[in-house]
Amino acid sequence: MILSAAKPVGGERVAPPDSPRTIRLHAEDNVAIVVNAFGLPAGTAFPDGPTLTEFVPQGHKVALEDIPRGGHVRRYGEVVGIALRDIPRGSWVEESCVETPTAPALDALEKATRVPAPLPPLEGYTFEGFRNPDGSVGTKNILAISTSVQCVTGTLDVAIRRIRQELLPRYPNVDDVIGLTHAYGCGVAINAPEAVIPIRTLQSLARNPNFGGEVMVIGLGCEKLVSERLVPQGEGAAEDSVVRLQDERHEGFGSMIASIMTMAEARLEVLNSRTRETCPASELVVGLQCGGSDAFSGVTANPALGFAADLLVRCGATVLFSEVTEVRDAIHLLTPRAATPAVADALIREMAWYDAYLEKGGADRRANPSPGNKKGGLNNIVEKALGSVAKSGTSAITGVLAPGERVKERGLIFAATPASDFVCGTLQLASGITVQVFSTGRGTPYGLAQAPVIKVATRTELSRRWSDLIDLDAGRIATGDASIEEMGWELFLLILDVASGRRQPWSDRWGLYNDLTLFNPAPIT
Structure with a gap:
């Protein structure tokens, strides 16, 4: 990363109070991005660099040399665009x-050709977690109640309010009770091939380590996704983990709520016995995601x-990284890092599946990025993907998960998900983060x-404006106040x-939570 500072033209200050700066990421790049919060005006001159021919907003690219029509625009040392017209040196390289x-052809990729050597082990780091009977370790202690169909969500909401008010105060070691609710279960093609994705996701969600293995399902009784399918095998009789609202034993709404609360209390007693214990950092399962990305994502936070x-x-x-459409255009950088050819083949499998999924829907990868991404300086999905994969670090990729699969290997894992924040978050939870x-x-x-x-x-700037929403400011890398290594350790x-x-x-702290959102590529009947 090369920081460049400018000097005002004619001795007058024509930029914001901080020194005008750009960042060039690679020696082969012919563009750099503007660092300054308010952008830089026409006439700003950079030592050994261009003089701006027009205003360039923060995060947007300025041409470091003349780029002819049809020429390559390079950032990250990669081609991020083809010039549609002549782009003079010093001009704004806008969308x-x-x-x-x-996109890179999937049938011509290197496979496990540049596998990174293992980095030296890092020992002695621990955290205080909740160890589960299956050996996994949670970071929260939550009673999670699954639903087999959307029809029961309202009933479960009432029950959860009662549980929080009447039961939770008696079980102080339990953090919360939540519903794993969704818009699935009925009116769906339950046996369609792709229905495996939402069903597998719901099955895996219930087994997230933060839920302590205490599975509980609320069903209606007439839905296609029968409640028993959400109870893991080996968990005892499914009837002991399911409340079915249409059962004849229920005499009215009050009876349904009472049954839910009785089953919940039995599980709260078990969860309340869990206490934090010192665990090695090797027991962590950490998901990495980005949302509301901008041109700095691949410069500061993601590295x-x-x-x-x-x-x-x-x-x-x-460690899980995800978001297929924000990996697809950088897949040629990842398959050589796969630990084995089989892992590389699995990466290619997930890219090909998503290519076909988008094509079937009459869309392509150019539907990503969002308007906000573009306002933040990302012209297209290629540039976005190259910044996104910086989250994966430098380790070998040791495994690949299809959507909703639970993680089994340790190390760096690609968990295939759409790029939607909410769908990605749901699928990463299902995978076990x-x-x-x-x-x-x-x-x-x-x-x-x-x-x-x-x-x-x-x-x-974002960290300051959203000081009660942002936990860590990686913008210090762009200003030169911290290195990537220092921020990584922090x-x-x-x-x-x-x-x-x-x-x-x-x-x-705010209790600011998004709803779960299933990925369902199967038909709705």
């Missing part, structure tokens, strides 16, 4: 100037996440009730504190 390059990911992998922990780290440049009040979410800002230690309950991220 209308460039065409999105073609810091990647450094922290490497530290976690060195501890023997499990117990902490999530979420980077954002534009800002989003995202949060999960099921696992703590650490918010990392890409820009100091984030790593924050993850340990949050996992231990010593620190609460802002989303937990």
Whole structure:
């Protein structure tokens, strides 16, 4: 990363009070992004660099050399656009100037050709977690109540209010009771091939380590997704874990609520016996996600996440990164890092599946990024993807999960999900994350009730404006006040504190949580 400072033209200050600066990420790049919060005006001159021919907003690209029509626009040392017209040196390389390059062909990728050597083990780091009977370790102690169909959500909401008011005060070691609610279960093609994704997701969600293994399901009785399918095998009789509202034993609404509360109390007694104990950092399962991304995501926050990911992998922990459409255009950088050709093939499998899914829906990867991403300086999905994969750090990729699959391997894992914040969060929870780290440049009040979410800002301006929503300011990397390594270590230690309950991220302090959102590519009948 190369920081460049400008000098005012003619001795007059024509920029904001801080020194005008740009960031160039790679020696081969022919563009740099503007660091200054309010952008830089026409006439700003950079030593050994261009003089701006027009105003360039913060995070947006300025041409470092003349780029002819049809020429390559390079950032991260990669082609992020094809010039649609001549782009003079010093001009703003905005969205209308460039065409999105073609995605890498999936049949011509290197596989496990540049597998990173293992980094030195990192020993002695621990956190205070809740150990479960199956050996997994949670960071929260929550009673989660699953639903087999949307029809019962209102009833469960009433029951949860009663449980919080009447029962939870008697079980002080339990953090909360939540519903794993969704818009699925009936009116769906339950036997369609792709129905495996939402069903597997619901089955896996119930087994998240933060729920202590105390599975409980509320069903109606006539839905296609029968309640028993959500009770893990080996958990005893399914009837002991299911409340079915249409059962004849229920005489009215009060009887239904009473049955839910009785079953919940039995599980609260078990969960209340859980206490935090010292566990090695290797027991963590950390999900990495980004939302409301901008041009700084791949410069500050995501590289810091990647450094922290490497530290976690060195501890023997499990780290999940996701978002297929925000990986697809950088897949050529990932398959060589796969630990084995089989892992590379699994990466390619998930990319190909999603290509076909988008094509069937009459869409393509150019539907991503969002208007906010573009306002933050990301011209297209190629540029966004190259910044997104920085979250993965430098470790070998040791496994790949299809949507909703539970993680089994340790190390760096690609968990295939859509890029939607809410769908990705739901699927990562199903895969077993117990902490999530979420980077954002534009800002989003995202949060999960099921696992703590650490918010990392890409820009100091956002961190200051949203001081009671952002947990860590990675914008200090762009200003030169901190290095990627320093921010990575700070984030790593924050993850340990949050996992231990010593620190609460802002989303937990506010109780600011998004609904779960299932990924359902199967037909609705």
